[in-house]
Every structure is written in structure tokens, then in C-alpha cells.
Amino acid sequence: MSITINTFTELKIELYNPDNELIGLITSELQLNDVRLQIKRQKLQDYVLVYKYNDVTYDTWIYEDGQLDGSQPDGLFDMHNKQLKELNKRNFNK
Numbered sequence: 761m762s763i764t765i766n767t768f769t770e771l772k773i774e775l776y777n778p779d780n781e782l783i784g785l786i787t788s789e790l791q792l793n794d795v796r797l798q799i800k801r802q803k804l805q806d807y808v809l810v811y812k813y814n815d816v817t818y819d820t821w822i823y824e825d826g827q828l829d830g831s832q833p834d835g836l837f838d839m840h841n842k843q844l845k846e847l848n849k850r851n852f853n854k
Contacts, residue, residue, distance in 0.1 A: 768839070771811070778806035789840050800826030 773786040775795060786792050786809070799807055799822050809820040809828075821829040 773809050773811040776808045776810065780808075796822060796826035796828075799824065 771787050771789065771792070773792065775783045775786055777783055786795060792809075795807075798804075803824050805824050807822045809818075809822065811818055811820075823829060
């Protein structure tokens, strides 16, 4: 058995305000979740994420409650949760 250190594609997500002005670039899941929490806490509307994933460009709205609309590509916004879920699984068949 051997261990390898994998590299992951860095997130590059543009955040636009309701006036379609670029606010900035989000480059991590922590930043993304922080933006979502700010939107939820301030009850803001009409913020949009624009990103390219596997050569496809996506527009994703952030709802007033911080949730994302529609479906996102598998692994884009949920890699951290998937890794933790796998780490927390118990193997009772040892």
C-alpha cells in the first residue's frame, strides 16, 4: 500500500450582485459557505455564482436562505462533506 497526495481543482467562482456587478472571486468552499451565510443573515436576494466546471459554464442563484438553486456538478460544492461522511463511516465487518 502507498499514500499519494492528490491535487484538487481549485474553485474559481465569480460572485455577482443583483446589479450584475462582479463582487469578487471565490476560491474555496469555506469562502462560498461564508458568502451563503452572509446572504442568509442579511436576507439578501438575487446573488449569482458563475463558474466553469468540466468545460461547462454554470449560473447558480443563491436564495435568501443561503441555499443554492438547481443541481450542481457532483463534487463541486460538496467535496468536503463527502470526504467527512466517508471518514465517519464505521466498518463493522472487520
